[in-house]
Amino acid sequence: MAKKNIGWQALLLHKKLGGKIRIMPSMQIKNRADLSLVYTPGVATVSSVVAKKPRLARMYTIKKRMIAVISDGSAVLGLGNIGALGALPVMEGKCAIFKTFAGVDAIPLVLDTQDADEIVKTVLAIAPAFGGINLEDIAAPKCFEIEKRVIEALDVPVMHDDQHGTAIVVLAAILNALKVVKKKLSSARIVVLGAGAAGTATAHLLHAAGAKDIVVLDSKGIVDASRPEPHKRALAKLNRRRIKGGLQEALKGVDVLLGVSGPKLVKTEDIRLMAKKAIVFAMANPVPEIMPDDAKRGGAAIVGTGRSDFPNQINNSLAFPGVFRGALDNGVRKITTEMKLKAARAIAALVPKPTANKIVPDMFDKRVAKAVAKVIR
């Protein structure tokens, strides 16, 4: 009922707003003198200068500050493939968050194509005006190829947030959760349930951070070297103990379960298979893999979700605004793994004394975006 009410309230608000962002001129145009500077004839000088020295676009134009938030609507929230227009309210929300949390100007672009090749061509074609590209809610596995090709082609930062925003925030949360239960990342056994965009990037970032034992599962069970998808074969390499089977086999004695899959896939009995002082992040949204109370009944010491109505909300909004704020401010052309690791540590460091119910900073903590931005350089 509460959830239905939120949906209803959201519809009313969206109708009232008629779109969640507005365009504002950065100066008032009050008379002909103003107009002669921002438009003809004065603008001709600016255009000539920028045309001759393209790098000056970062000084004289919106390329200095503007991010494009781009989606094809193929994997929107928990709703799946609902297409471009369905994705638009989410992308608008993201742009509103960019400005609110980090002062980043961002506009939503939703694409009338779901073909990887056409998506890449479109992103490259509209890239000149932008200082960065945030890819969003694009389904795996095409998201990997698309991101790779766009990164290679452009000299501005490009990030598929479902992958790397999630990975950064999850790593931050794990670092602090391990601190609470007095375990080490290098010896922790980790299960990642979900081999999509979020699961894949998170597993690799955990590995880069020092985790050595990571078992990833998809809907068919533990991913292994026989899988046809290249990104899953790469994930299989992180399965150091060569565990085989399904969720039960994977969970035996492990320290961390990361759910980035779908609603209600994990049961209390599954959690009982885990090691003592288990950490469970059930991040499917809005219905998690397991409800926090059920996870705790199964023996979990620390539980996190993507939701705002439980403790430990693990949400991308802690990462992406600061990542692009930093990239723009510091002239960063590529978001490297090293930067993502630093961003995760910076977020974790904002909760110097983590507890079971407080492993990540609040999303409205104004220090977060600044701390992240500072290390993206």
Next chain:
Amino acid sequence: MAKKNIGWQALLLHKKLGGKIRIMPSMQIKNRADLSLVYTPGVATVSSVVAKKPRLARMYTIKKRMIAVISDGSAVLGLGNIGALGALPVMEGKCAIFKTFAGVDAIPLVLDTQDADEIVKTVLAIAPAFGGINLEDIAAPKCFEIEKRVIEALDVPVMHDDQHGTAIVVLAAILNALKVVKKKLSSARIVVLGAGAAGTATAHLLHAAGAKDIVVLDSKGIVDASRPEPHKRALAKLNRRRIKGGLQEALKGVDVLLGVSGPKLVKTEDIRLMAKKAIVFAMANPVPEIMPDDAKRGGAAIVGTGRSDFPNQINNSLAFPGVFRGALDNGVRKITTEMKLKAARAIAALVPKPTANKIVPDMFDKRVAKAVAKVIR
């Protein structure tokens, strides 16, 4: 010197601004309750509803209000083909004008391609989020094909402003100028110097308004039926008297000269060939086809330019903000010739008693966009 100063001042201002538009959330996000409505979980309901009924995007999303201003940078101001980044300051200025003059939210997109087919594909791919498409500074003749294909493919208003914005404002100015010199459009002889985007659309709109004798010239002289370009062969049909030759032949005894070509192409002696009480619009920017004083010395009764430092500034800004304001407000899917004629008459009507030095309203006259918007339905 004054001009150089304007360019220098414009550079300083653009550096200070770092882009002429900003993105603003349309509501404050102050706490989790706000966030749960504009983002997850509330936004999921909005996304589902819009995905199921795409027409509701015009109620719940920025598609209600947002225009894309799109250029490939192939024909920017008088600067020519300076490419995407060179075009960006102009497109930003246009977006600032859209908001200032008509409250229209518009964002600039500059394309890293100048191929007609790729431009069309890109525009269609990014179209879903937008309530209208303003094509800008795209060279002739490809602009004709691009506009036609985009109009046919989309169900939102599409207008290449260099064509139709210019045509609307020039028609408005001619209607009032003819009133001043007591001549009729139906019997007026008109020469259009320039067979590009502006010249072509203006000639056709004048014809649609009732002008019967229109001679169009390009750099090779009067266009005739032997020209390879289809749009020029169509223009040749407006040459009722089948005049042949160059500018001197064309100007003999005509009532109106419209320059939409390049700097200094017309001489005082050329104007002397025209009929008594001649009307001369020299709209090349920033250097007109003939300076107003020289045209007057040649016998012109009324002179207009595109510049703000002479009387009778004939500028697209009188038309495009109101055209899209009206299209958005009135749910218009196609901008028809009838609407353009009405828009021109609405602009002209705001100067009920025109004089030689006042044939069009001031660009800062707040009635203009409203009057235009009212008839775009």
